[in-house]
Amino acid sequence: MHKVVSGIVLSLFGFAASAEQVTIAALGDSLTQGYGLYQQEGFVPQLESWLKARGADVIIINAGVSGDTTAGGAARVAWTLTPEVDAMIVALGGNDVLRGVDPAVSRGNIETILQAAKAAGVEVLLIGLKVSGNYGPDYKAEFDAIYPELAAAHGTLYAESFFAGIEGETGDPAEMRAFLQDDGLHPNPEGVKRIVENLGPSVLDLIERAGGSQ
Template sequence: MKRQSPTRSNSSGYTGAYGALRNKCNRWLAAIAVSILAVFPAMAEETVILALGDSLTQGFGLPEEEGFVPQMQAWLRNEGAEVRIINGGVSGDTSAGGLARTAWSLTPEVEAVIVNLGANDMLRGVDPADTRANIDGILTTIDEKGLPVLITTVPSAGNFGAYYKKSFDAVFPELAEQYGALLYPNFFAALGGENLSDARQWMQGDGIHPNAEGVGKIVEAMGPAVLDLIDLAAD
């Protein structure tokens, strides 16, 4: 019996069952390629932010998912931002502690920084000149990396007198202007500013740290400033 050669089409290769299978495989591979191309640009566009701070950043007294960093990251993503925030908050940290760890915290993946330090300096009565020198050192290190920065802190409560308050409160806006940094002047602005005694429903029992609902209000108020930071990182 004479053996028949497989029939070929003129344009798309083999016909019959083999051709259908090959076409199906090609479509499958094409779909995978499209999926890969869709995923990798999104990964490349992700902005990595270091949140360098104290217990307010770290999320003291709260479940991990209810702290400042997870709530801010969720808020930003809900606004359409591709972002990942590194929690660089250390409870009890002063501006001196923040300065000591700034250089090694700025890993190559970091593209922008939130600096939230100074609250513990104020509570301990640290000389505002020392706080200024430490924040200046932090901003210098960040500036050498060419990274945009958002500065925030809490105003002095006035426990150490009017001169201390004036000197302390001047540190952050003046340094923000000097370094061309974004400024969110009061971390607690959404809870009533300096008079936190009227914000007890949004504070933990210590009267110092916000509860989960309080963090949510802070995040909603500060979020637009962080979106501006992300825009600067993309430039």
């Protein structure tokens, strides 16, 4: 049975005390796993601290695997959704793009993940990504459409981009440079902090949804 958390009220001051703790699995790749960072600097520890500072009684399980694709996520979602998991963050697809995976294949994998979550009674925050035009406009358009369309179809929460907190107003990659590690791909500790500040409100919404689920 998944826990039922009641009495979670989002206000200007954060969440009121909840009856039970909410456990969230963060299913992702190296961005979730915290590649290149000390453990406490990674996405999961920083997000958990951010949420707790706002009154959320929450545990986040780091289910990030460096180099993972949507296929890998679909293959391991069943054993990620253990009985104590109340909600799930899904942040996968970047490695699919790096490998030029057919967007239809990626869509099918993400749909498998969302169907597994629905069957388990687990609420989801689906995090999308912005694809460059390296593979042409058709590939970009098809891949970009995956996340909002599946979120709408499955009734999940949706965040447009993992990197939105460090992209700046123009989306110019040069603006992101200060918040990335030397590889130009993974966020540094300050980058993770900004990413968490941007995604945090959506995760608070996810906790509220998990608290209202039956």
